[in-house]
Amino acid sequence: MSAARQSSQIRGSVMEAIGNTPVVQLQRLFQGHEVVAKLEYMNPGGSIKDRMVRYLLRHRPADVRHVVESSSGNTGAALAMASAVLGLDCDVTVPDHTSAEKVKRIEAYGARVHPCAADVPESDSRNYQAVAERLAADEGAWHLDQYRSELNRQAHYADTAPELWDQLDGQLDYFVCGIGSGGTISGIGRFLKDRDPNVTVIGIEPRNSGYRPVITDVANDGDFGTVIEGVGKRRPPPAFDAAVVDDVIQVDDADALAYCHRLAREEGILAGGSSGCVTAGIARLLPRLHGRVATVFPDSGAYYLSKYF
Ligand code: PMP
Secondary structure (H helix, E strand, O other): OOHHHOOOOOOOOHHHHOOOOOEEEOOOOOOOOOEEEEEHHHOOOOEOHHHHHHHHHHOOOOOOOEEEEEOOOHHHHHHHHHHHHHOOEEEEEEEOOOOHHHHHHHHHOOOEEEEEOOOOOOOOOOOHHHHHHHHHHHHOOEEOOOOOOHHHHHHHHHHHHHHHHHHOOOOOOEEEEEOOOOHHHHHHHHHHHHHOOOOEEEEEEEOOOOHHHHHHOOOOOOOOOOOOOOOOOOOOOOOOOHHHOOEEEEEOHHHHHHHHHHHHHHHOOOEOHHHHHHHHHHHHHHHHOOOOEEEEEOEEHHHHHHHHO
16 A cells, blocks of 8 residues: 555554543442543453553563463453464463353454363462463463563553543542452552552452452451452462552442442443442442542453343
8 A cells, every 4th residue: 555545543453452442430320529430441352451461462572472371351352362463372261250251252363261260279280370371381382471470560550551640631539440460550550659649549359359458467357259350369469569559448249240230320331340349449438538539440341241230
């Protein structure tokens, strides 16, 4: 095509369509307050993980032809999408409770999915992280390792956070965020505090998950089990930067799902369970917050229609 016919509106590939997601006020749910959500499900791979995967792949060793990752589903889909664009071989391990839609979404991009026992600790050789590590070693593939890689939170520091900051004209008082690997809250939280030390960063996780005990120095009081995908960990992985987080609160699954339904019916926002979880957390916190609250909605409710809706 001649240079004259090239348009600045045309992206070279779907990877260049990642980002610039909208920020929307939750005006019916939280009347009289200013709560805004960045709709990360509008990324082409369907979640915030598109950004993290793009950033990690930019830093991949030069000779990589095959990639492996452990994922609650969204990182897997992002990696599978990127692998299609870049011509890479892709394997993804997921906990076996991962929604069928998410598994099929990864497979649709041509990647292989390996479901692994969900109810075993990270030290168990059947755990999805351990299986990914073995698979990568056996196949001579590159393991992105979002739970341990510093590039995870750096991606959000370099990409997601400045975008959010600009969209808010640097005006926010609280950043409230679900925690899975911890990359999103750590990267965005660090950026916001570097710009404005008065911003308070609050994490939201499912009941009996392992982040709050680390922040508040109390014992973890029960077994960790949740139907909410993508958030919670028995123990915080290295991707999480505890120094950035002021507090963590825990939300029951029933409240998370109730807010998932309310987001769809009252705001027209069809978001995933972790978005319901963070919204339920905001609802609980709101009586003691004064000022603008920002959050991110990581993925779409479309991936959980038969599970949550
Ligand atoms: N929500 C969903 C749906 C996710 O897939 C993830 C990633 N596991 C998160 C929230 C949490 O993001 P992070 O891993 O950056 O903490």
